[in-house]
Amino acid sequence: MPDALDFETFVLSGLIKGVPPGVAPFPLAETGTRGWNLLREDLPLPAAVLKVSAIEHNDRWMQQFLHLSGAVIAPHGKTTMSPALFQRQLAHGAWAMTVATVQQVQVCRAMGMKRIVLANQLIGRQAIRYVMEELSAHADLEFYCLVDSVPGVAMLRDAANQFRLLAPINLLLEGGTMGGRTGCRDLASALDVARAAASAGPVLRLRGVEGFEGLIGGKTPEETESGVSAFLDFLAGIAEACVAENLFASGAIILSAGGSAYYDMVVERFSSERLGRETLVLTRSGCYLTHDSVHYRHYFDRMQERAPSLQRLGEGLRPALEVWAYVQSRPEAIKAVCTMGQRDVSRDIDMPVPLLWYRPSTGGSPVCVPDGHRVTGLNDQHAHLAVPAESPLRVGDMVGFGVSHPCTTFDKWQVLYLVDDAYGVTGAIRTFF
């Protein structure tokens, strides 16, 4: 592994947010040997922590889910962008990692990964050049990316023809929904793209059909799920039409969808699809490993309602990610301000939720934040909390917040701590955003 990813030697110092100020620089790998504990105030706050027991539990849960379903997973690495977590996911059976950008592809390549899914269009001179150079130098690289337009296919074809590729570019044809994000909106345009890919010569190989159902909305959960079902049918229909025209390259046909909210529906629908050829059902949840306390928790509860068979897997996913901050001000009886802002925690879907509080001078264990405390706003470096007038929170107390949407909390931190259930620090992970 190149120096830049070498966890043994990556050096932490107080210039990095979350690292104790003034400590002599030390290798990240030694973090767990320091005997630090969050509750003993060994860390500056805000700090982001991952509960190891929850990650291990979620990891086992997903392995069981996939085992029962017969699908494989290429977890979306953009969620955590943490090589240490990628290594765990690959060691525990992930088929590949999924990423969103070429910088993220490079992190995977620097780790030595040989199978990578870029769940995005490959666009731009530098990004295309880099991938072509990698495919020209490494016959064992299995690289997938999305296409949703004929010009996009032509750009890849023209670029590939300027190189002597040792390995082809594997394409997944992207289907989308009207008003949605990327992806062909109808069968006719999807087939145009598929035909362009199939006729582009051996450097491009059309390997399957892909979509992202996570942005489909409806007025009720049932309406949304109906939309998701229709979209999965649409993707399967594209695959059927491509089979009918013999547009897929050799190898298993890949059917891929699945953010972190509907993967049960994805594996159920795609596993029952009969294309007359070997088919690989590829899910891509990025958030299952850490889960969260609001957004995906809500979706997971709903998943368990609509798929009672999931009960067989025992306890569901647990939230692993928390951000802790101090109460820095109680300027009004009904207000507290904490040392954590939108630079430290997600706010794009919901505000963070205060879960636990702890008074360092008193000791004991953190206790649940009483009802009536909620985050009403985040500035860059401050959280505004509405609190009951009788709130126990005082200046200097610690508050642990759950997050909604792990992706946009991970990307606020270069270093997150791994903690045991007593908030003892057992290690740290680095991110690459």
Next chain:
Amino acid sequence: MPDALDFETFVLSGLIKGVPPGVAPFPLAETGTRGWNLLREDLPLPAAVLKVSAIEHNDRWMQQFLHLSGAVIAPHGKTTMSPALFQRQLAHGAWAMTVATVQQVQVCRAMGMKRIVLANQLIGRQAIRYVMEELSAHADLEFYCLVDSVPGVAMLRDAANQFRLLAPINLLLEGGTMGGRTGCRDLASALDVARAAASAGPVLRLRGVEGFEGLIGGKTPEETESGVSAFLDFLAGIAEACVAENLFASGAIILSAGGSAYYDMVVERFSSERLGRETLVLTRSGCYLTHDSVHYRHYFDRMQERAPSLQRLGEGLRPALEVWAYVQSRPEAIKAVCTMGQRDVSRDIDMPVPLLWYRPSTGGSPVCVPDGHRVTGLNDQHAHLAVPAESPLRVGDMVGFGVSHPCTTFDKWQVLYLVDDAYGVTGAIRTFF
């Protein structure tokens, strides 16, 4: 300067977002020698760029503004967290740097800064310990922080008494508004805090009064400005009451307010305050240097309306910060999707605005994006644009976006490029978030 801040040796590689993929690692200081140009697709997109001519213009504008007003500035470093920009600001006369957290204090200390304003409460065992250690080791360190509660003063006093400080902690008493953020809400509670500070012994020195007016809202600009005026009067009144009780330590009394929207009102009000002692009017705008294309542009236009004398300073502030992305999909006639998401650009106040577009295969210069193009949403790694059906944008075109709120764009990047007016890359800066 310690290694971690040594720009000569800090090494860029494609593992860092915005750096061309696959290039051999190279020192950041050499970026400007590469002959790169954004429009020639030498950079991967998204990439964040700073127009040097705009920064130089804004720098001069603020110097003139301060010269005419007699106030000083401690620019809020949390905006950019870029030592290279801090150095520019200090070299051009900034009285100090302002920061929001102790990690940010450390970046300033690592640069050798001797006067630092922590515009926040100093809270937590690690943060307090670090500052006390610095003050115990460096008699020349002039450190300021805020207090808004008697317990907060007591925590600092107790901690300071455990050290042998060579330099005192300078305190600014924070006033706030009902419903606002931190700060004492009324004169009585402010005086309680001031008395606690004044009686805490020589380790704490009450040096002035501070507030942040940037969150005050109203139904109309006039109503907001009326609120700001009342708040500035409130702060001045706290100072008068502290003078009457002789609560300030020796030295000039500091009157400080001023985000990036109302600094004209701050210097006007505070400069006319007569406390019977030497007074220093301290502004703290963080955003003037790069300005922006929406939020602060709007406030600046309003400032020029209410303070016509600013016309004497010539052309006002220019937006220096842009994020560029590719069009990756045109899935519907009225939609474009670009390779830029909420991990790359601000969205907390307004969506980014498409300013310029450019087709690399055609050459020439970027042109203004026609009317009718706007960002309707940002996912983690994608921008959704509503476009007219006749929009010229095609897959592979480049689009330059202006931002609203520079702070939350800077913190998305470890490296931003400095460019000339033709988008030639003249250098790069590093950030510490």
